[in-house]
Amino acid sequence: KQEVTQIPAALSVPEGENLVLNCSFTDSAIYNLQWFRQDPGKGLTSLLLIQSSQREQTSGRLNASLDKSSGRSTLYIAASQPGDSATYLCAVSGGNEKLTFGTGTRLTIIP
Amino acid sequence: GAVVSQHPSWVICKSGTSVKIECRSLDFQATTMFWYRQFPKQSLMLMATSNEGSKATYEQGVEKDKFLINHASLTLSTLTVTSAHPEDSSFYICSAPWVGHNTEAFFGQGTRLTVV
Numbered sequence: 141k142q143e144v145t146q147i148p149a150a151l152s153v154p155e156g157e158n159l160v161l162n163c164s165f166t167d168s169a170i171y172n173l174q175w176f177r178q179d180p181g182k183g184l185t186s187l188l189l190i191q192s193s194q195r196e197q198t199s200g201r202l203n204a205s206l207d208k209s210s211g212r213s214t215l216y217i218a219a220s221q222p223g224d225s226a227t228y229l230c231a232v233s234g235g236n237e238k239l240t241f242g243t244g245t246r247l248t249i250i251p
Numbered sequence: 252g253a254v255v256s257q258h259p260s261w262v263i264c265k266s267g268t269s270v271k272i273e274c275r276s277l278d279f280q281a282t283t284m285f286w287y288r289q290f291p292k293q294s295l296m297l298m299a300t301s302n303e304g305s306k307a308t309y310e311q312g313v314e315k316d317k318f319l320i321n322h323a324s325l326t327l328s329t330l331t332v333t334s335a336h337p338e339d340s341s342f343y344i345c346s347a348p349w350v351g352h353n354t355e356a357f358f359g360q361g362t363r364l365t366v367v
Binding site: 171172174176181182183184185186189191229231233237238239241242243244 | 257283285294295297300342344346348350353354355356357358359360361363
C-alpha cells in the first residue's frame with residue numbers, strides 16, 4: 141500500500157526567503173506526482189504535475205523535482221511572498237487515476 | 252486551465268434530510284471522478300470513485316447507501332448524503348482527472364456540509 145509523507149508538517153519563514161517542501165512515498169511504481177496548494181476552507185489548486193519519466197517541472201517561482209528511485213519529491217519556492225501562505229499537498233498516482241495524498245505542509249510566510 | 256465546478260460551496264441541513272452535491276467538469280469530459288472527505292487539519296480521504304454509466308466504487312468503510320453517487324453524464328457527478336446526521340458534517344471535495352492532459356487531477360472548490 142502506497143504511503144506518502146510530507147515533512148515538515150508546518151513551516152514559517154520570513155518573506156523573501158527561498159524554501160523547500162519535502163514529499164516521500166514508499167512505492168516507486170508511480171505514474172505521476174502532483175503538488176497542490178489548499179487555502180483554508182477551499183478546494184485544491186494544482187501547482188505542478190511531474191510524470192514518472194520526468195525529473196522536474198517549473199512554473200514561475202515554483203520548481204518541483206522527482207527522484208522516483210528514492211521515492212522523493214521536493215517543491216522549491218523562490219522569493220516567498222505572504223500570498224504563498226497555504227497548505228501544500230503532494231499526491232502520487234499509481235496509474236489508475238487514484239491519488240494518494242501526503243499529510244500536507246502548512247506554510248506561513250511572515251511579512 | 253481546466254475547471255471543475257462544485258456546488259454548493261456550503262450547505263446547512265437538518266438531521267434526517269438529504270443533501271445533493273454536484274461536481275461538473277467544465278472544460279473536459281471525465282469518465283471517472285473522485286469524491287473525497289476532509290476533516291479539519293487533515294489530508295483528503297478518498298470516499299469513492301464515480302464511474303460514468305456504471306456503479307460507483309466505494310472505499311472500505313464508506314457506506315454506499317448513505318453516500319449515493321450518480322455519474323449520469325461525462326461532465327457531471329453527484330454525491331447525495333442521505334439521512335444526514337451531525338457526524339456527516341465535513342468538507343467534501345470532488346476531483347476529475349483530465350486524461351488528455353497527462354491525467355492531471357483538477358479539484359472542485361469543495362462543499363462545507365453542516366448538519367444540525
